[in-house]
Amino acid sequence: MIRRLELSIARVPLHVVLVGMALAWFIPTLGLLISSFRTQDAVLSSGWWTVLRNPFLAGQFTLENYKAVLEAQGMARAFVNSIIITVPATVLPILVAALAAYAFAWMDFPLRRTLFILVVGLLVVPLQMTLIPILRLYNKTRLAGTFPGIWLAHTGYGLPLAVYLLRNFFSEIPRDLFESAFLDGASRWTAFRVIVLPLSVPALASLAIFQFIWVWNDLLVALVYLGGTEKVAPLTVRLSSLVNSLGQNWHLLTAAAFISMALPLVIFFSLQRYFVRGILAGSVKG
Numbered sequence: 001m002i003r004r005l006e007l008s009i010a011r012v013p014l015h016v017v018l019v020g021m022a023l024a025w026f027i028p029t030l031g032l033l034i035s036s037f038r039t040q041d042a043v044l045s046s047g048w049w050t051v052l053r054n055p056f057l058a059g060q061f062t063l064e065n066y067k068a069v070l071e072a073q074g075m076a077r078a079f080v081n082s083i084i085i086t087v088p089a090t091v092l093p094i095l096v097a098a099l100a101a102y103a104f105a106w107m108d109f110p111l112r113r114t115l116f117i118l119v120v121g122l123l124v125v126p127l128q129m130t131l132i133p134i135l136r137l138y139n140k141t142r143l144a145g146t147f148p149g150i151w152l153a154h155t156g157y158g159l160p161l162a163v164y165l166l167r168n169f170f171s172e173i174p175r176d177l178f179e180s181a182f183l184d185g186a187s188r189w190t191a192f193r194v195i196v197l198p199l200s201v202p203a204l205a206s207l208a209i210f211q212f213i214w215v216w217n218d219l220l221v222a223l224v225y226l227g228g229t230e231k232v233a234p235l236t237v238r239l240s241s242l243v244n245s246l247g248q249n250w251h252l253l254t255a256a257a258f259i260s261m262a263l264p265l266v267i268f269f270s271l272q273r274y275f276v277r278g279i280l281a282g283s284v285k286g
Contacts, residue, residue, distance in 0.1 A: 089154035097162030
């Protein structure tokens with residue numbers, strides 16, 4: 001009992017730091033959420049924290065901000081565009097990277113090590129250096145301003161890191177599992193599907209989280225390859241234009257910003273639970 005008490009006391013500073021970090025991230029999000037439901041007069045006359053003193057004050061909350069943003073400001077269309085862009089741009093690099101990482105980790109072929117070094121070396125290439133050459137290529141092939149073009153771009157940008165991480169994870173899988181599977185007549189594809197993928201759920205889930213959030217929050221790549229066309233513009237491009245056009249209409253900007261945050265938060269917490277389950281399901285007994 002005394003030992004447990006000493007351990008609890010020793011962890012108090014760590015818990016204080018963790019709570020402080022959590023509050024530092026949570027309070028701005030809470031303020032954004034509250035402001036997104038307040039009327040324009042309420043936003044301009046008082047801070048969002050005043051709501052905490054009198055949360056039931058009549059006339060200070062409204063849904064008109066979201067209605068105006070989704071209908072009049074075109075955020076609904078931009079939200080759909082972001083989903084159309086992000087889902088394939090998350091699935092494609094993970095699928096290709098998983099196949100490539102499996103080959104680099106467990107298959108013998110000429111120049112395997114050299115090719116892997118070249119792939120990892122692409123991590124040091126600045127993204128900005130590729131924008132103009134690829135855009136010129138897209139203009140010639142008519143991929144500029146299209147969803148397939150942005151899918152290919154995000155797939156290419158996400159592949160080096162995905163291949164590197166997955167290859168390292170795949171290489172830690174015990175060789176005995178593959179040898180047993182091959183003795184039972186399993187093919188390379190069967191071993192990949194039955195052994196590698198189930199055991200790699202944690203790595204795949206974490207990659208999906210990072211890739212989804214990166215693509216969803218991307219502005220530069222979408223702005224260069226898609227332009228400002230409303231037909232294909234994602235949330236980030238549309239939100240940047242709202243910042244310039246709405247000026248001091250903070251009540252609308254907060255609603256638009258929270259709309260752009262909602263889905264990544266849902267995806268993150270959903271895959272986080274799946275990530276934990278994957279660790280338990282993919283554990284290997286010694």
